[in-house]
Amino acid sequence: MNLENKTVWITGATSGIGKELARQCAELGASVVLSARRVDVLEAVRDALPGGKQRHHIVRLDLADAEQLMVDAAAALENIGTIDILVNNGGISQRGFFLETELEVYRRLMDVNYLGTVALIKVVLPAMCASNQGSIVSIASVAGKCGSKLRTGYSGSKFAVVGMMDCLRAEVSEHGIHCLTVCPGYVQTDIAINALTGDGSAKGVSDSVIDEGLTTTECCQQILKAIDKKQDEVVIGKGVSGLAPTIKRFFPGLYAKLAAKRVAV
Numbered sequence: 001m002n003l004e005n006k007t008v009w010i011t012g013a014t015s016g017i018g019k020e021l022a023r024q025c026a027e028l029g030a031s032v033v034l035s036a037r038r039v040d041v042l043e044a045v046r047d048a049l050p051g052g053k054q055r056h057h058i059v060r061l062d063l064a065d066a067e068q069l070m071v072d073a074a075a076a077l078e079n080i081g082t083i084d085i086l087v088n089n090g091g092i093s094q095r096g097f098f099l100e101t102e103l104e105v106y107r108r109l110m111d112v113n114y115l116g117t118v119a120l121i122k123v124v125l126p127a128m129c130a131s132n133q134g135s136i137v138s139i140a141s142v143a144g145k146c147g148s149k150l151r152t153g154y155s156g157s158k159f160a161v162v163g164m165m166d167c168l169r170a171e172v173s174e175h176g177i178h179c180l181t182v183c184p185g186y187v188q189t190d191i192a193i194n195a196l197t198g199d200g201s202a203k204g205v206s207d208s209v210i211d212e213g214l215t216t217t218e219c220c221q222q223i224l225k226a227i228d229k230k231q232d233e234v235v236i237g238k239g240v241s242g243l244a245p246t247i248k249r250f251f252p253g254l255y256a257k258l259a260a261k262r263v264a265v
């Protein structure tokens, strides 16, 4: 895949999947717009990319504040110009039983994972439609296709992303806009460490399932392949985490039994 003369905007670029995707895109020749909240980390990520600060941009965005995000992203877009590929990747997970989780945790998961994604698409999409080109990529999750314990809020927010992307694809296909929904299974990142527990505090330690998941390198190679092939949706995962959506689709009763038995932490 050749990304020379292409601009790729990636949220959640300070860590995990977003950071590795930025590296792979830069290796392929892209100019990358790096977004997240921690500017010092964004600067370190940018400086390590081929092309450094001459080729890449930093835009601080807080996905939890959709209104402010739209103001900040629109201002940045005026300087940056055309976006060829937007990757809505920034997000936060959850590890907590429904009965022990405060309402505020549900609100935060929806704000960051869903509304923040919608807000940034609203800023970037109009120019893509006007020029009849571009890709909108949203990193949802296998949890956006099927539920499991401890993730009622996370799964809800990711189901919302999957549904929104399906609708958006239907609306903008006539403009030639490609919409890709990525549903990763377990990937080795800080996602579990940063996951919200019932009271909204971070879990603070990783999970064995995450530590044994796909590497970010493998995951991002598959994301780029799906972008290149202009796929609508891709599930990326090894073992049960990659098979879960298929099991649920064809054997829903079996899936429900397995999900009720398994505590996936």
Ligand SMILES: NC(=O)c1ccc[n+]([C@@H]2O[C@H](COP(=O)([O-])OP(=O)(O)OC[C@H]3O[C@@H](n4cnc5c(N)ncnc54)[C@H](OP(=O)(O)O)[C@@H]3O)[C@@H](O)[C@H]2O)c1
Pocket: 011, 012, 013, 014, 015, 016, 017, 018, 035, 036, 037, 038, 041, 061, 062, 063, 064, 089, 090, 091, 092, 093, 112, 139, 140, 141, 142, 183, 184, 185, 186, 187, 188, 189, 190, 191, 192, 194, 210, 213
């Ligand atoms: N790892 C997995 O197993 C897995 C599986 C399925 C889906 N996913 C999805 O993949 C995406 C990337 O996650 P990851 O695994 O790479 O996790 P990660 O290592 O924890 O990275 C999360 C990224 O999201 C950013 N972020 C979090 N809250 C934010 C906010 N309020 N505003 C702006 N940026 C925010 C973080 O940046 P700052 O803290 O610097 O703001 C960080 O760059 C997420 O959407 C996640 O749901 C991951």
